[in-house]
Amino acid sequence: MTTRKNYKSVELPKDDPRTKLIVSLIKKEGAKADSLIQVLHTAQNIYGYLPIPVIQFITRELRLPPSRVFGVVTFYHFFSLKQKGGHNCLVCTGTACYVKGAQHILEEIEKNFALKPGEVTADNSLGLQTARCIGACGLAPAVVIDENIVARVKPENIKNLIEAKMGEGK
Numbered sequence: 001m002t003t004r005k006n007y008k009s010v011e012l013p014k015d016d017p018r019t020k021l022i023v024s025l026i027k028k029e030g031a032k033a034d035s036l037i038q039v040l041h042t043a044q045n046i047y048g049y050l051p052i053p054v055i056q057f058i059t060r061e062l063r064l065p066p067s068r069v070f071g072v073v074t075f076y077h078f079f080s081l082k083q084k085g086g087h088n089c090l091v092c093t094g095t096a097c098y099v100k101g102a103q104h105i106l107e108e109i110e111k112n113f114a115l116k117p118g119e120v121t122a123d124n125s126l127g128l129q130t131a132r133c134i135g136a137c138g139l140a141p142a143v144v145i146d147e148n149i150v151a152r153v154k155p156e157n158i159k160n161l162i163e164a165k166m167g168e169g170k
C-alpha cells in the first residue's frame, strides 16, 4: 500500500481541483476494483479525456493491474485517451452551483462559443464538460478552466474568463 508514494510518482498537481476531486471520490467510493468505472467516468468528465498520468494515478490508488484499467478505457467508446480541445472548461452543475446559476453560465458558453457539454469547438481549441459536484460548493457557482478553479462565476464574465485563458501563452 504505497498510495502516497505513487501519488508523487505520477506527479498530479495536488492543488489542482481536478486531482482533489478524484482523490475525494476514491476516498468516498473506496479503493476497490468496483469503483473503477465510476472514477474513470468522473476523470473523463472533468478533464474532457483521460490523461495517461491520471490513469496511472487511478490504477495505483485502486490497486489494479494496468492491463485491466487500460482494457476498460479502450473497451468503452465514452473514454478517450486524446485531448479533445486545446483548452477545457468544466462547469459544475451540482446542486449548490445549479441554484447559483450554473445553467446561465452554460447558456452563455453556448451563445458565445456554440458549445454544449461534451463538445469541442470546430477548431478544437476549447472543450466543454460538466460535473455534478467538484467539491468546492462554498465557491458556487464554480468553473474549472484548464487547471484553475474560478469561484463565484458570473454568467456575463464567463466569455472573458475563457478567452483570457485561451490567450495565455500566445
Ligand code: FES
Pocket (backbone or CB within 6 Å): 092, 093, 094, 095, 096, 097, 098, 132, 133, 134, 135, 136, 137, 138, 140, 142
Ligand atoms: S455543487 Fe458545485 S462544487 Fe459542489
